[in-house]
């Protein structure tokens with residue numbers, strides 16, 4: 001277990017942590033030492049060999065040991081808490097870094113709940129494990145062994161019987177721990193599913209409200225809550241069939257000692273003082289062993305968190321060979337790209353095209369034809385199964401995801417704004433930007449005026465997801481963010497939602513400013529906005545059907561021409 005803990009901590013932290021655990025163990029040894037002195041004093045008292053000097057020496061040794069204990073304990077436990085908190089903070093950052101570089105496949109709906117569970121509950125369990133469980137269980141183990149040895153020394157017959165009773169508890173404790181661990185694993189899975197449902201519920205609250213699916217009427221969430229309740233009870237009860245006999249066996253050691261000691265005593269083989277001493281030590285042994293057995297079973301549950309954390313820390317990051325990515329130019333080239341999210345469903349089939357620098361490439365096609373997937377591959381949210389994608393001649397699979405993202409601005413219709421001020425939401429595009437840069441970007445993105453009209457202007461705090469702004473406003477804020485980033489590649493998903501004429505005009509203006517002199521790839525939902533695009537690519541079921549300029553495609557009289565005519569007719573029909 002300690003080897004696994006070591007993999008979750010930095011060498012420096014682990015070294016400090018281990019030294020604090022040793023301090024706690026030292027405390028256990030001094031604790032045993034105090035018990036020992038007490039034992040010698042009692043022996044002298046009951047055998048009548050006590051002298052004033054002896055008692056004084058015992059007292060001095062016990063007081064010294066207690067003072068040393070206090071100092072060691074204070075340093076050990078304080079150090080454990082401080083180091084534990086530091087280990088958890090470092091681990092959180094390390095996990096954040098790992099997660100950032102994972103394939104998007106990791107984040108399917110279930111994994112969001114699982115990941116949230118790991119980053120909150122499992123981290124808390126791990127902290128509990130390293131700061132309380134491991135030192136506690138080691139200390140109890142040392143004390144149990146020490147008291148058992150004292151018993152064997154005091155009365156070998158009774159001591160050996162007590163040791164045998166304790167040894168008989170080992171398989172029981174092992175199976176109790178195993179069952180609790182298995183039930184705990186199941187409870188964790190269900191808790192992760194419940195968290196997924198809660199996240200889904202909170203993100204889609206408007207939809208659920210509109211469909212009258214709130215509260216009891218949201219069956220999936222209710223089912224998860226019920227399952228977790230059942231699983232939590234099952235976990236609590238899982239170890240009982242083994243814990244109960246184990247506790248009985250440990251508890252037996254006291255009456256057994258009493259009975260056997262009394263037999264000796266009545267046969268004259270033991271005096272009253274020895275009888276009392278055996279009972280006192282037996283009582284201490286029973287108490288400490290019971291504490292140890294309980295802690296052991298609990299610890300088995302807490303060790304589950306270690307495997308969960310290791311699974312995240314060891315998750316395969318996206319491979320890369322270069323962290324500095326400064327391409328000579330920003331042509332994006334797809335060469336025979338095949339891609340599937342799932343084994344059984346090919347989403348892109350043999351896709352080849354070039355999106356040239358300073359040009360606009362528009363992707364059109366029916367819903368589900370693969371347009372967004374092309375964008376996801378350019379941003380390296382996923383890697384192609386076959387073929388390759390290059391930017392400026394470099395295969396993007398070689399590039400560190402963060403360095404790649406530094407070259408790309410994404411403006412999607414589904415804009416996510418974080419819970420912070422509008423100012424900070426724009427500044428996210430470039431954390432080094434000055435105040436003046438932020439205002440200039442906001443002006444160019446046509447959002448300065450509406451921001452100023454808000455009660456707190458740029459300091460207005462936006463709710464998570466941007467729910468306090470209109471769709472058009474959110475999109476303009478995201479364009480301001482992208483303008484501030486000033487990346488050479490722009491990936492743009494045009495709004496499908498019908499915006500009012502003013503909003504639409506302003507967004508078009510902002511997009512024009514954003515995209516000038518860049519490599520622009522745009523998913524177009526309305527064909528009239530891309531007539532000037534240098535290249536239009538028509539997708540159908542993951543394949544490229546046609547590609548060329550608007551005029552070239554109109555001349556071909558293929559799918560694009562048909563789509564365009566249908567659009568014009570629909571407009572005329574609406575006007576008529």
Ligand SMILES: Nc1ncnc2c1ncn2[C@@H]1O[C@H](COP(=O)(O)OP(=O)(O)OP(=O)(O)O)[C@@H](O)[C@H]1O
Pocket residue numbers: 341342347365366367368369370371372373374
């Ligand atoms: N994360 C995902 N996991 C599994 N399948 C996915 C995922 N994202 C998209 N798909 C599937 O891949 C196919 C292509 O989807 P994609 O989003 O690329 O299409 P699109 O042309 O952008 O559609 P739209 O215009 O509706 O956004 C669809 O069948 C879709 O169901």
